[in-house]
Amino acid sequence: EADIYQTPRYLVIGTGKKITLECSQTMGHDKMYWYQQDPGMELHLIHYSYGVNSTEKGDLSSESTVSRIRTEHFPLTLESARPSHTSQYLCASSEATGTLNLGEQYFGPGTRLTVT
């Protein structure tokens, strides 16, 4: 079982609220990722990080922001939640992989966010 944790697991919040989704891993992985997944749909990469103080936007445009101050911690923040942000958010991490990208990506259990 992977050592990657997400909190909260479920969150129901009103429109306009600021929220932070937490993600932590204890494997010492440099690379971390945030994905968004709607029911029955594929995972979409929204943010990623190569290491401390490195963050980049992914393929899917997102109003969320991320930070990477410590290797083990990669929180995602929404300044003003809207109903369109309702989705499942999955955090993942992997070790350095080289150009063949063979490194395993380990996923957290996800946060199910509902904005009312």
Next chain:
Amino acid sequence: KNQVEQSPQSLIILEGKNCTLQCNYTVSPFSNLRWYKQDTGRGPVSLTIMTFSENTKSNGRYTATLDADTKQSSLHITASQLSDSASYICVVSDRGSTLGRLYFGRGTQLTVWP
């Protein structure tokens, strides 16, 4: 455009039966193909990973095959169990990017009935 297509979208089988899930991809340059199992409300868990030089790989009752020429893969589940009920996701990685970018299929939702 890099894409991963899976079929069928959903499948219902009886406990003890075998089944095969399909995956077609257009990701290039290809590096490796992975099959993940995702239980409802959980994150995906890796079942197998295959590079272009591998044709088949097994993990218990799960056997994945890869044809890099036709860009097709399959996941065969033998003697299904109720705990096999989950979404099975085909994921393809490209070669050359330091990100380790993964391209995800939408998954096949498998339901095993007693």
